[in-house]
Amino acid sequence: MIGYQFMGKAHSHAYRDIPFFFEPKANPILKALCGRNKEAVEEAAEKMGWESVETDWRQLIAREDIDVIDIVTPNHTHAEIAIAAAEAGKHIITEKPLALTVEEAKRMKEAVEKHNVVHMICHNYRFVPAVQYAKQLIDEGKLGRIFHFRANYLQDFIIDPAFPLIWRLKKEVSGSGALGDIGAHSIDLARFLVGEIDEVTAMTQTFIEERPMGEMAGGLKGAVNSDEMGKVTVDDAVAIMARFANGTFGTFEASRFATGNRNKNTFEINGEKGSVRWDMENMNFLDVYFTDDDKGVQGFRRVTCTEEEHPYAGAYWPPGHIIGYEHSFIHLLYEFVEAVVDKRQPSPDFKDGYINQLILDAIEKSAEDKSWQSIPYQTE
Amino acid sequence: MIGYQFMGKAHSHAYRDIPFFFEPKANPILKALCGRNKEAVEEAAEKMGWESVETDWRQLIAREDIDVIDIVTPNHTHAEIAIAAAEAGKHIITEKPLALTVEEAKRMKEAVEKHNVVHMICHNYRFVPAVQYAKQLIDEGKLGRIFHFRANYLQDFIIDPAFPLIWRLKKEVSGSGALGDIGAHSIDLARFLVGEIDEVTAMTQTFIEERPMGEMAGGLKGAVNSDEMGKVTVDDAVAIMARFANGTFGTFEASRFATGNRNKNTFEINGEKGSVRWDMENMNFLDVYFTDDDKGVQGFRRVTCTEEEHPYAGAYWPPGHIIGYEHSFIHLLYEFVEAVVDKRQPSPDFKDGYINQLILDAIEKSAEDKSWQSIPYQTE
Amino acid sequence: MIGYQFMGKAHSHAYRDIPFFFEPKANPILKALCGRNKEAVEEAAEKMGWESVETDWRQLIAREDIDVIDIVTPNHTHAEIAIAAAEAGKHIITEKPLALTVEEAKRMKEAVEKHNVVHMICHNYRFVPAVQYAKQLIDEGKLGRIFHFRANYLQDFIIDPAFPLIWRLKKEVSGSGALGDIGAHSIDLARFLVGEIDEVTAMTQTFIEERPMGEMAGGLKGAVNSDEMGKVTVDDAVAIMARFANGTFGTFEASRFATGNRNKNTFEINGEKGSVRWDMENMNFLDVYFTDDDKGVQGFRRVTCTEEEHPYAGAYWPPGHIIGYEHSFIHLLYEFVEAVVDKRQPSPDFKDGYINQLILDAIEKSAEDKSWQSIPYQTE
Amino acid sequence: MIGYQFMGKAHSHAYRDIPFFFEPKANPILKALCGRNKEAVEEAAEKMGWESVETDWRQLIAREDIDVIDIVTPNHTHAEIAIAAAEAGKHIITEKPLALTVEEAKRMKEAVEKHNVVHMICHNYRFVPAVQYAKQLIDEGKLGRIFHFRANYLQDFIIDPAFPLIWRLKKEVSGSGALGDIGAHSIDLARFLVGEIDEVTAMTQTFIEERPMGEMAGGLKGAVNSDEMGKVTVDDAVAIMARFANGTFGTFEASRFATGNRNKNTFEINGEKGSVRWDMENMNFLDVYFTDDDKGVQGFRRVTCTEEEHPYAGAYWPPGHIIGYEHSFIHLLYEFVEAVVDKRQPSPDFKDGYINQLILDAIEKSAEDKSWQSIPYQTE
Structure with a gap:
């Protein structure tokens, strides 16, 4: 490694x-x-x-x-x-x-x-049990035709102007800001759950344009290491509107300036037969709604995805005993190890990474010139 | 009036x-x-x-x-x-x-x-649509045999020692404290939803025993009107354990010292086929759980009781447009007016009030002498 | 009337x-x-x-x-x-x-x-106590510079293809669909809370393009009254990205196809000193976050806006006793009556309605030709 | 091991x-x-x-x-x-x-x-960061005098009459039922957070008295292994009222028949200066209320206990990235290892276990003979 x-x-x-x-x-x-x-x-x-x-x-x-x-x-x-x-x-x-x-x-x-x-x-x-289970519900047709995919990924670790210019804030090292760091996750979830994106338009903003020079100091913390100021060259926030190949209406927002939101990675999917909602800070829960529930008792169910039916969850503790952030990596790397042994391609792979990059690129272009951009994934 | x-x-x-x-x-x-x-x-x-x-x-x-x-x-x-x-x-x-x-x-x-x-x-x-609907679910057998009734009624308007000795704090005027004022509501809900209570035992406490003399000043506010101190002669908090005639296991707590809870009137009912949960501060919602929901998507549903299926709700606004505290009185007095016109007894009536009083009395006795007390409602 | x-x-x-x-x-x-x-x-x-x-x-x-x-x-x-x-x-x-x-x-x-x-x-x-209080916090500078305004107005009353072609679905009668009906509310809240919008771009979609002819049947219900099908000529959903005059980064979404959301009218505002969050289905609550809260106890506070400090709330019931949808009209019309007596202009007035219309118009144009549109409000 | x-x-x-x-x-x-x-x-x-x-x-x-x-x-x-x-x-x-x-x-x-x-x-x-942090707030006097300790530990894994008679349901192997298995945890949290308990009274119930013979089958599952039925000799549910040495008013409920609650281990503590609320299914959060917050913005704060200020949390991931059930054991055993190296007593130790047992014993006695029982912990 x-x-x-x-x-x-x-x-x-x-x-x-x-x-x-x-x-x-x-x-x-x-x-x-x-x-x-x-x-x-x-x-x-x-x-x-x-x-x-x-x-x-x-x-x-x-x-x-x-x-x-x-x-x-x-x-x-x-x-x-x-x-x-x-x-x-x-x-x-x-x-x-x-x-x-x-x-x-x-x-x-x-x-x-x-x-x-x-x-x-x-x-x-992708490898959080609730997310895998959402995928399963969609694949089984439990939500029917998908109308909406709506995702936010909100953080607030750089709202302080004294937070230093770490590598994540320099375009030449990180590629982009909130977009590539966290928005890319939402885009991957969108592709995983709903399918390919045909076209996008976006808006980006950098709220604080200069910061003291500095470096990472563990986790998402930074340490100022200079009196000098440097220019932030990435986006602090990005909003995206997207049309999916299957007609889904997609909206995304990613920000590191969403005060009070430490790591609020959420999505909601609305379909003709039901909806699901998820939030990484409460990652063990999936809220699920079905239109064919009896009138009078229709409502989002808060499902605690810690049961045998929920992918990977059976490997851990009894129902109601939750797991955390790090477990998503266990599941992902487990799939990788299995794939290496079997010499087959796991998902998501470099092609997914490449398509994700195509989308990030289209988003950046669209934000720059205030246009809609098609994603040329179909031609690959 | x-x-x-x-x-x-x-x-x-x-x-x-x-x-x-x-x-x-x-x-x-x-x-x-x-x-x-x-x-x-x-x-x-x-x-x-x-x-x-x-x-x-x-x-x-x-x-x-x-x-x-x-x-x-x-x-x-x-x-x-x-x-x-x-x-x-x-x-x-x-x-x-x-x-x-x-x-x-x-x-x-x-x-x-x-x-x-x-x-x-x-x-x-009783006349909140979500509560009426809970009653309907129970009567239809949707929860099956009831195991648990669990109610809290938590307020915090007298935690300040400077809050005056209003009439609600004097036994000779109010009868009891948190017990009769708010606990009585939980007991009525218990009888309405689950049935008669056979026996009870209770614990009471008065956290602040002396207060400045004063009077009500609108709502649940008070105004000190004297330098003198007077003795609080009612309970500030009460906890109750109860056995219902149908075998339900009942627990109650009422307090005016539950800091941070303005008017948290809640119950949860667990039955063999399902559960319901309700909270007056979110009175339009009923959380409903069914054991026969498919494995994998079992969870409490948050039902917004603002639809035609929910008693009284159809008289107001479209689904999702909520009503408030005062509407419970509209429904209650509507039922009263109808009953007066029809010359028939509405519910709850003085007999219910009397049984409620029997229970309050048994609770007070049990708290005094640390005993269990039977409720003699059957003999009426 | x-x-x-x-x-x-x-x-x-x-x-x-x-x-x-x-x-x-x-x-x-x-x-x-x-x-x-x-x-x-x-x-x-x-x-x-x-x-x-x-x-x-x-x-x-x-x-x-x-x-x-x-x-x-x-x-x-x-x-x-x-x-x-x-x-x-x-x-x-x-x-x-x-x-x-x-x-x-x-x-x-x-x-x-x-x-x-x-x-x-x-x-x-605008006249919900929690919203008025959010405005007050912003005006007092409690949130500091505003980074984000994020609003969703989600309904689901027409996801059924059998729902008839009521007047709200015909452009010549209603002007637009989700945009003018509910999105217009979010735009008004944005202007009220954050200020004027400089430019917008939008995406709209009509998920079901033909419906049986019919009419309103109370509230948000409809009754089919013909075998014929008619064309839906308004948007079922709209997403908007906006730049405010003061630099706020704005995102909006309004939909009548957000399955499971009966009337989810929400906003979140993130500022340098704090944030507020609100949801009409829980309209009595305002979630408030302050960056200067002590480390370790930072978090969104769920404030029950039923206290004297909250505009209009003091006129009703004690703290924790909630009000409902209809009360927003009491407050609005109270302000109107006062203004008529005083012969002065209340807010929002026809100028606000006109600017709102300018924005709706710019949104529609931008959605049609995939462009950004400036709002010419400054010149008025 | x-x-x-x-x-x-x-x-x-x-x-x-x-x-x-x-x-x-x-x-x-x-x-x-x-x-x-x-x-x-x-x-x-x-x-x-x-x-x-x-x-x-x-x-x-x-x-x-x-x-x-x-x-x-x-x-x-x-x-x-x-x-x-x-x-x-x-x-x-x-x-x-x-x-x-x-x-x-x-x-x-x-x-x-x-x-x-x-x-x-x-x-x-005890070793969940949010619980440790609650303890710290109490020890620092941030909640002031404690009025209430209120705990529920609710599970539902044996509501099915076909669930077998595993060892947890036999008194001779497990000692007691919900009481010793889960109620004992609540009692330990009470002692840890608030202090010693002076006296208790309790009520227990066994909802299903006979079950098919069987054995554990991993986690909290069971496998029937016989046609015979056996007698359940432990409580399915227990409610407890307690008086603490420092005057706190305590209520507890533990049940394996709380339908819909997989592992709902919760407490709320109300003090004169503030309150805390916690729920194991959302174990990373601590809801905190302070009476000296400004009027108008008083409310429970949802604190995500994943920051440096929160005990143990700094060892893991950035703020907002949650941990799970298993981490409580890492912290506990880390403290044990440290204590072994230092040859000093960690907490909780066998004396805590012994006092816990005294309390369980008093609870069982009080439930049997419908009495209040003193806890003789003072004499040790």
């Missing part, structure tokens, strides 16, 4: 837990952790249970005892590493977004396809 | 609204309002639409143009007025609790029965 | 309740109710307490004993009636939207200004 | 995660897992990462390489094992309840005190 911050921690923990809770066809072995700072990476490896360390990702990829490369580095490094890993015949899992640009994403997708390696992208929210 | 404070306002408004929203067999005419302070009662009558005033309730009862007496005075006056009104052949509706003591309540019940007048007691919460 | 359906009922009731709960400078007298069907209007007048009836609105306007004209007829009639009433020197209150077109709205605005009559438009949601 | 079912899984997982998320003074080593069925215990040990197995707990205790004994067996075995372990000088952690009877509990407490070993009892709910 390359990288060992927030996402590195989530992935490492998940690998350890897979064989504890599930019955994977093979147990993942935490061979080597890679980072540029030797001391720091050694400390992290010790803490998180990795057998060895590397300080150069090229060395890691060159190692013969490594089957799988897990990329959890900042966004601008994904492409180079992933392409090299594919060329080395390694199976690859990478954090989202796949890349900074469509062109990079396309090259990554082509590389993994050419070298025939298993590839996956970490849209972990 | 005798009395014109908080409850007088609620009743007056309700009489005016009955013909607006419903089709009563007769329209109530607001003949006369009665109170001891001539100026104040005249002002109130003008404001609330009463045709005339009286300052002596005996005069009011003596008037031939009056068919119905509505008693909204402090609790210690109910008995005398009601008995006199019954003797004068007037139909009677009175605020709860019926009386200060079982003995008084019994005499009131006997008086109305002897004089064959229509009588009703104002347990208004 | 001209018209006596859903809105006629809400207005009539409100006029009756104003002097009961408030102390208006003058009591409104329900002089005459006007409708084309003599029998029906007589019945309605009797029921709702109007002294006389008219079957021709021109007759009504001609009456000298009438000071105020209240227009609650379908949208396409507003302009003609209002202009005639203004010319007759009557004060005017009209349901929203002001008119079908900007041109009509402009003529209405000019007429009332020219004839110097008091005029108001019924954006009743 | 002895036992490897539901609780064995929770403990094993927690030991593995302690060094991953925290910085313990020593890393726990999973030396040996003990169970009577060799094949099953070997499979469990492999799965959960234990180095070796034993089939006789006496052998385990005899092993010199073992410092700590963790007892997660059915309740009737706790005493014998714990006393033997204490005699062997092992540090001990045991699942709750400590024992079947007060006498057993007392001997256990005496044994660990005599042999001077570190001892702890697994009341894991």
